[in-house]
Amino acid sequence: MSKKLLDGIKSPTDLRALAPDQVPQVARELREEIIEQVSRVGGHLASSLGACELITAIHYTFETPQDRLVLDVGHQGYPHKLLTGRRGNFEHIGQRGGIGKFLRRDESVYDHFGAGHAGTSISAALGMARAIEAKGGDNCAIALIGDGGMTAGMAFEALNHAGDLGQSNLIVVLNDNEMSISPNVGAMSSYLSRKLSGPMVRRMKGWARDFLSSLPGDMLHWAQKAEESLKVFFSPGLLFEALNFKYLGPVQGHRVSVLLETFNNAREMIRQGEGPILIHAITAKGFGYEPAQRDPFRYHGVGTFDVASGEFHKSKPGPPKYQNVFADTLIKIAKEDERVVGITAAMADGTGLDRFKRVFPNRFYDVGIAEQHGITFAAGLAAEGLKPVAAIYSTFLQRAYDQVVHDVCVQDLDVTLAMDRAGLVGADGATHQGMYDISYLRTLPNIICMAPKDENELQHMLATAVLYNGPAAIRYPRGAGLGVPLDQELKPIPVGEAEVLRDGGDAVIVAYGNTVQAAQTAADALGTKGIAVAVLNARFVKPLDVAKINRFAEKTGHVVTVEEHASFGGFGSAVVENFSASGLSPRVRILAIPDQIVEHGDAKRFRSEFGIDSGGIEKALKDLLNLA
Numbered sequence: 001m002s003k004k005l006l007d008g009i010k011s012p013t014d015l016r017a018l019a020p021d022q023v024p025q026v027a028r029e030l031r032e033e034i035i036e037q038v039s040r041v042g043g044h045l046a047s048s049l050g051a052c053e054l055i056t057a058i059h060y061t062f063e064t065p066q067d068r069l070v071l072d073v074g075h076q077g078y079p080h081k082l083l084t085g086r087r088g089n090f091e092h093i094g095q096r097g098g099i100g101k102f103l104r105r106d107e108s109v110y111d112h113f114g115a116g117h118a119g120t121s122i123s124a125a126l127g128m129a130r131a132i133e134a135k136g137g138d139n140c141a142i143a144l145i146g147d148g149g150m151t152a153g154m155a156f157e158a159l160n161h162a163g164d165l166g167q168s169n170l171i172v173v174l175n176d177n178e179m180s181i182s183p184n185v186g187a188m189s190s191y192l193s194r195k196l197s198g199p200m201v202r203r204m205k206g207w208a209r210d211f212l213s214s215l216p217g218d219m220l221h222w223a224q225k226a227e228e229s230l231k232v233f234f235s236p237g238l239l240f241e242a243l244n245f246k247y248l249g250p251v252q253g254h255r256v257s258v259l260l261e262t263f264n265n266a267r268e269m270i271r272q273g274e275g276p277i278l279i280h281a282i283t284a285k286g287f288g289y290e291p292a293q294r295d296p297f298r299y300h301g302v303g304t305f306d307v308a309s310g311e312f313h314k315s316k317p318g319p320p321k322y323q324n325v326f327a328d329t330l331i332k333i334a335k336e337d338e339r340v341v342g343i344t345a346a347m348a349d350g351t352g353l354d355r356f357k358r359v360f361p362n363r364f365y366d367v368g369i370a371e372q373h374g375i376t377f378a379a380g381l382a383a384e385g386l387k388p389v390a391a392i393y394s395t396f397l398q399r400a401y402d403q404v405v406h407d408v409c410v411q412d413l414d415v416t417l418a419m420d421r422a423g424l425v426g427a428d429g430a431t432h433q434g435m436y437d438i439s440y441l442r443t444l445p446n447i448i449c450m451a452p453k454d455e456n457e458l459q460h461m462l463a464t465a466v467l468y469n470g471p472a473a474i475r476y477p478r479g480a481g482l483g484v485p486l487d488q489e490l491k492p493i494p495v496g497e498a499e500v501l502r503d504g505g506d507a508v509i510v511a512y513g514n515t516v517q518a519a520q521t522a523a524d525a526l527g528t529k530g531i532a533v534a535v536l537n538a539r540f541v542k543p544l545d546v547a548k549i550n551r552f553a554e555k556t557g558h559v560v561t562v563e564e565h566a567s568f569g570g571f572g573s574a575v576v577e578n579f580s581a582s583g584l585s586p587r588v589r590i591l592a593i594p595d596q597i598v599e600h601g602d603a604k605r606f607r608s609e610f611g612i613d614s615g616g617i618e619k620a621l622k623d624l625l626n627l628a
């Protein structure tokens with residue numbers, strides 16, 4: 001087999017030693033390697049394929065890591081990882097001890113800013129550019145952001161600020177493929193996609209060219225300038241120019257020669273103090289791998305697949321996913337109540353709301369990667385008497401915290417928050433763990449917060465939340481349910497009522513959400529040893545079923561709480577606060593995720609390490625009861 005150019009690239013310095021006409025081959029080899037590696041371990045595919053030329057050309061042109069490259073989200077970063085010394089680590093991407101799926105500051109000196117959530121790159125790069133300037137340096141910062149990422153409000157805030165600062169050493173590269181995970185949404189997206197391609201614009205350009213060629217030499221210079229202005233006027237550049245950016249583009253984002261020329265120009269402009277610059281590159285998501293290019297949505301994040309056919313390896317059929325039970329239930333509810341609408345922030349597929357959209361296209365809203373706006377938009381709908389259900393992953397709802405507080409809870413508006421991926425998320429790692437929502441929501445006024453023990457209870461909780469006339473939140477985990485039968489009839493649960501699953505006089509486990517099953521297993525195990533452990537399915541953290549919890553605490557004197565959430569401020573804290581307020585002092589153990597960053601890796605293994613699985617609960621009970 002012939003030696004690859006990639007074999008000689010241990011860092012971007014090696015890349016920069018190549019001739020410009022070798023760079024396209026590097027991009028091609030990166031693409032082949034990404035397809036090959038991802039087919040074996042799974043990961044983000046289409047976004048990385050679409051960014052091979054851009055990332056290679058940036059590393060080739062700029063002096064990384066002295067020039068800072070900041071990737072938005074980081075899901076398109078595989079070419080970056082391969083070029084920056086992590087080629088040998090791909091086999092274990094997203095696995096415990098392996099490299100992460102996104103960028104991380106502790107993984108490489110080339111990862112200047114960690115990410116996972118969208119829309120942060122321009123702000124971070126601006127901060128870096130400013131700091132470099134303040135320290136007297138002459139390097140620049142480059143943010144690479146997708147058109148999906150650009151729908152995040154923060155990206156606009158950053159552009160606005162950068163333009164105001166006139167930050168001369170900042171470059172924003174807009175990777176425009178008209179896709180978020182699904183096709184991108186929004187007026188901005190439509191504006192960008194005009195890209196000088198409309199017939200009128202083409203005609204205008206033709207006239208301008210004819211006119212120019214008819215001019216005498218000295219007028220040509222001015223006319224060319226006029227053509228530049230015309231180009232800007234008829235291109236998406238107008239918006240960015242208005243924000244005080246120099247606009248370069250649109251450029252073909254897979255033609256390395258064009259990219260090298262454009263980036264070289266940009267670098268020169270930065271040297272002349274002419275930034276900030278926005279480079280608008282047009283790319284195709286999934287480029288260079290036919291199945292992914294044809295259907296970039298399906299190949300955004302993939303499991304293992306066959307490279308030749310593009311077919312995904314089938315996973316074993318199992319219980320329905322929580323997200324699908326959620327969506328199907330919402331459809332059922334919406335059929336009965338026309339006030340119900342569904343909202344997603346660019347995650348129609350991940351939340352299951354694409355199913356809802358198919359049934360109720362006019363009652364479905366994809367707001368883009370704009371969780372903040374999504375929540376206040378929901379509040380507005382609720383203020384007019386509708387019943388919005390915003391399905392947002394626990395980790396992404398963090399973005400909209402003030403909107404949940406100020407716009408929903410303080411005004412006591414009837415918004416339901418459906419928080420998918422609550423708890424441990426596995427391969428996506430630290431930035432995506434849904435382990436803070438109990439703490440950040442249960443402190444708020446008016447809201448009720450609940451978590452189902454299984455997918456059947458999720459149905460009833462959704463009915464409860466929608467029926468409730470005020471803010472309501474439900475957290476439920478990633479992936480498949482337990483495989484329990486699904487009731488046909490939806491039965492709202494009395495707000496604040498826990499469920500006694502098992503009686504017992506020696507101790508009580510008060511479990512929240514997806515830890516209930518493990519609590520039952522632990523109680524069963526102790527039962528066989530003659531120890532009678534009661535199990536409560538708390539169902540609500542707010543309002544807590546104080547009466548039941550206190551009754552069992554008094555009766556047994558020994559309480560174990562368990563939740564898949566950070567221990568500080570979580571469910572166990574709520575139970576202990578209640579004991580304090582009630583003047584009770586049973587012996588208590590709080591089982592939860594300790595105060596630490598939880599990296600990527602198998603969720604099951606983490607549960608065991610944190611003692612929130614059945615073995616951990618059993619052990620805690622034995623400790624509490626002083627059993628050997």
Ligand SMILES: Cc1ncc(C[n+]2csc(CCOP(=O)(O)OP(=O)(O)O)c2C)c(N)n1
Pocket residue numbers: 047050072073075076116117118145146147148149150175177179180181285345346347369371396399
């Ligand atoms: C705040 C936030 N919300 C949602 C997501 C989920 N998400 C990951 S990538 C992505 C789409 C990004 O689209 P774009 O920036 O255009 O990049 P592309 O994949 O098209 O290259 C979304 C919605 C996220 N990472 N962060």
